[in-house]
Amino acid sequence: MTAPLLKISGLNAGYGAVPILSDVNLTIQEREIVALVGSNGAGKTTLLRAVSRIIPATGLLEFAGTDLLPLSPEEAFARGIVQVPEGRQLFGRMTVEENLLMGCRLRRDPGGVRKSFEWVYRLFPILAERRRQLAGNMSGGEQQMCAMARALMAAPRLLIIDEMSLGLAPVIVDQLLVVLNDVRAQGMTILLVEQDVFAAFAVADRAYVMETGRIVREGNVTELSKDPAVRDAYLGSD
Amino acid sequence: MLLAQVLLNGVLLGALYGLMALGMALVWGVLNIVNLAHGALIMLGGYVVYYCYTLLGIDPLLALPVAMASMFATGYLLQRFLLNLIVRGALLNTLLITFGLDVVITYLGQVVFTADFRTINPSYSGANFMLLGLTVPVLRLIAFGIALLLSSALWFLLNKSGLGRAIRATAQNLVAARLYGVDPRQVYAVTFGIGAALAGAAGGLYGMISHLTPYIGSSLTAKSFVIAILGGLANPFKVILGGIVVGVAESLAALYIGPTYTDVVSFLLLVVILVVRPAHALRAA
Ligand SMILES: Nc1ncnc2c1ncn2[C@@H]1O[C@H](COP(=O)(O)OP(=O)(O)OP(=O)(O)O)[C@@H](O)[C@H]1O
Numbered sequence: 070m071t072a073p074l075l076k077i078s079g080l081n082a083g084y085g086a087v088p089i090l091s092d093v094n095l096t097i098q099e100r101e102i103v104a105l106v107g108s109n110g111a112g113k114t115t116l117l118r119a120v121s122r123i124i125p126a127t128g129l130l131e132f133a134g135t136d137l138l139p140l141s142p143e144e145a146f147a148r149g150i151v152q153v154p155e156g157r158q159l160f161g162r163m164t165v166e167e168n169l170l171m172g173c174r175l176r177r178d179p180g181g182v183r184k185s186f187e188w189v190y191r192l193f194p195i196l197a198e199r200r201r202q203l204a205g206n207m208s209g210g211e212q213q214m215c216a217m218a219r220a221l222m223a224a225p226r227l228l229i230i231d232e233m234s235l236g237l238a239p240v241i242v243d244q245l246l247v248v249l250n251d252v253r254a255q256g257m258t259i260l261l262v263e264q265d266v267f268a269a270f271a272v273a274d275r276a277y278v279m280e281t282g283r284i285v286r287e288g289n290v291t292e293l294s295k296d297p298a299v300r301d302a303y304l305g306s307d
Numbered sequence: 308m309l310l311a312q313v314l315l316n317g318v319l320l321g322a323l324y325g326l327m328a329l330g331m332a333l334v335w336g337v338l339n340i341v342n343l344a345h346g347a348l349i350m351l352g353g354y355v356v357y358y359c360y361t362l363l364g365i366d367p368l369l370a371l372p373v374a375m376a377s378m379f380a381t382g383y384l385l386q387r388f389l390l391n392l393i394v395r396g397a398l399l400n401t402l403l404i405t406f407g408l409d410v411v412i413t414y415l416g417q418v419v420f421t422a423d424f425r426t427i428n429p430s431y432s433g434a435n436f437m438l439l440g441l442t443v444p445v446l447r448l449i450a451f452g453i454a455l456l457l458s459s460a461l462w463f464l465l466n467k468s469g470l471g472r473a474i475r476a477t478a479q480n481l482v483a484a485r486l487y488g489v490d491p492r493q494v495y496a497v498t499f500g501i502g503a504a505l506a507g508a509a510g511g512l513y514g515m516i517s518h519l520t521p522y523i524g525s526s527l528t529a530k531s532f533v534i535a536i537l538g539g540l541a542n543p544f545k546v547i548l549g550g551i552v553v554g555v556a557e558s559l560a561a562l563y564i565g566p567t568y569t570d571v572v573s574f575l576l577l578v579v580i581l582v583v584r585p586a587h588a589l590r591a592a
């Protein structure tokens with residue numbers, strides 16, 4: 070087994086004096102799609118914030134062999150950790166195209182950037198049509214696509230997506246799931262937080278289940294979907 | 308005809324007022340700092356041009372870039388080492404710190420420059436020409452042109468460059484900007500530097516058209532504040548327009564009410580705006 074792309078071990082994090090995550094262990098191999106599921110308030114977003122270095126953390130947090138803990142969010146981004154944050158967090162008073170340009174602002178390969186533009190506009194044709202529209206004036210689904218496209222423009226090594234499907238129609242969720250396979254085919258690795266566990270398990274290789282700040286289950290998705298506890302809690306019992 | 312002449316003077320002077328406010332509006336919008344030392348930075352820029360001219364014999368218009376560059380450096384360092392403590396902090400803290408900064412700069416100005424009135428008087432300072440029966444003062448026309456030039460440059464920087472996008476992104480969504488690789492400390496320092504550079508240019512022109520003392524800062528801060536509210540924080544051209552509104556209003560007041568009331572005018576405008584125009588119109592870049 071090769072060294073993991075992301076290695077989290079014994080990680081603790083929280084907000085100020087309030088601890089949320091305790092002793093979290095999670096690894097992701099290169100080119101894997103890993104899902105992180107759990108009920109509301111379990112701490113999924115908090116873990117993603119720790120990985121992207123928005124909040125302080127203690128324990129072990131390594132990316133491609135380098136220690137992430139001393140880094141700032143912008144340094145983590147520069148190393149290829151790119152997040153589609155919860156609630157999209159677009160630059161609302163910038164156009165769609167400007168949002169995408171924010172994604173590729175550190176890239177120094179104009180040819181590659183051009184290819185990325187073609188690629189994301191092919192994945193999301195609506196964005197090409199709405200290039201000049203302010204991102205804040207787009208529909209929820211369009212904004213989610215814009216947020217995904219902005220992240221893809223960065224050519225991430227690790228793409229982190231928080232609640233991709235929230236508030237979106239099932240057909241759009243299906244579209245986005247197809248995109249994820251395309252993304253993996255480009256050599257990227259994906260950490261997917263999803264409340265639609267069916268959808269997440271449909272694309273992921275492995276999954277982690279988080280409850281009150283701890284990882285309580287992990288395994289590949291076929292095994293996990295047979296696990297009675299997981300079925301009852303997240304997949305409905307039928 | 309007198310009215311037309313007064314309007315022309317108001318427009319020309321107003322554009323310079325707009326240039327004064329440009330840096331304050333930029334810093335306010337991006338860093339959320341109402342910089343009470345902004346006028347003091349204008350004053351410093353004026354003295355840079357004054358000494359370039361009197362000591363080094365550099366034409367004051369050619370000294371404007373010198374003032375801009377040195378004020379950029381001053382602003383950058385101030386932000387990096389002092390004001391970074393208060394960026395996006397509580398309003399009261401930013402007001403206190405920048406007020407303190409204003410006091411310090413003014414005091415140092417008094418020590419270094421003395422309290423004497425200074426004017427920057429190049430050979431062309433009194434020149435004017437006639438156009439359609441109106442007298443056009445050359446220096447004010449040049450100031451007007453430079454105000455338009457610099458506001459256009461700022462507009463292009465903000466809207467058409469990577470740096471400008473990073474600045475606007477930081478103003479719009481700080482966390483998202485950091486997630487996309489923007490170092491906010493750098494953006495804040497550069498933005499403050501640009502604001503100070505614009506103040507520097509405005510100060511040089513002000514010293515040619517009016518006069519310099521170490522104490523001009525606070526009234527120029529107040530005027531810039533009114534114009535920033537009038538023009539908003541997002542669009543440089545609207546800030547210049549706001550300056551023109553104030554300039555014209557002052558000129559009309561001087562004509563119809565009397566020259567002693569000009570300073571009251573901008574504050575009357577402020578009151579009117581705060582009543583008519585809701586505060587949420589004050590949106591950042
Ligand atoms: N900025 C914050 N300050 C303090 N507490 C916070 C903050 N953000 C989240 N929390 C708390 O941390 C806990 C975990 O929140 P988190 O957002 O990580 O949950 P989540 O698993 O992403 O939930 P959801 O599925 O609803 O998005 C919650 O109890 C929440 O109230």
Ligand SMILES: [Mg+2]
Pocket residue numbers: 113114115155231232
């Ligand atoms: Mg969440």
